[in-house]
Amino acid sequence: METIFVAPFFVGWGTLALINAGLAQGKGRGGLAWFAISVLLGPLATLLVVVLPRRAG
Numbered sequence: 001m002e003t004i005f006v007a008p009f010f011v012g013w014g015t016l017a018l019i020n021a022g023l024a025q026g027k028g029r030g031g032l033a034w035f036a037i038s039v040l041l042g043p044l045a046t047l048l049v050v051v052l053p054r055r056a057g
Contacts, residue, residue, distance in 0.1 A: 013039070013042055014039075016038060016042060016043065016046065017035050017038035017039050017042075017045075018035065019046075020034050020035065020037075020038040020045050020046050020049050021034050021035040021038065023046075023049045023050070024049050027049065027052070027053075027054045027055060028054055028055035028056075029049075029052075029055055034049060
């Protein structure tokens with residue numbers, strides 16, 4: 001019965017990682033790298049992507 005409650009957590013975490021990858025690409029950063037960072041750090045990675053300045057170039 002525990003897996004029923006744990007599964008939505010992983011779905012939400014994965015969705016957040018995909019959103020962070022898109023945000024990072026929009027700021028000129030590597031989407032795949034930020035996806036991996038987001039899998040590890042979750043909401044903290046979202047904060048970093050939003051706060052870091054846009055990459056020049």
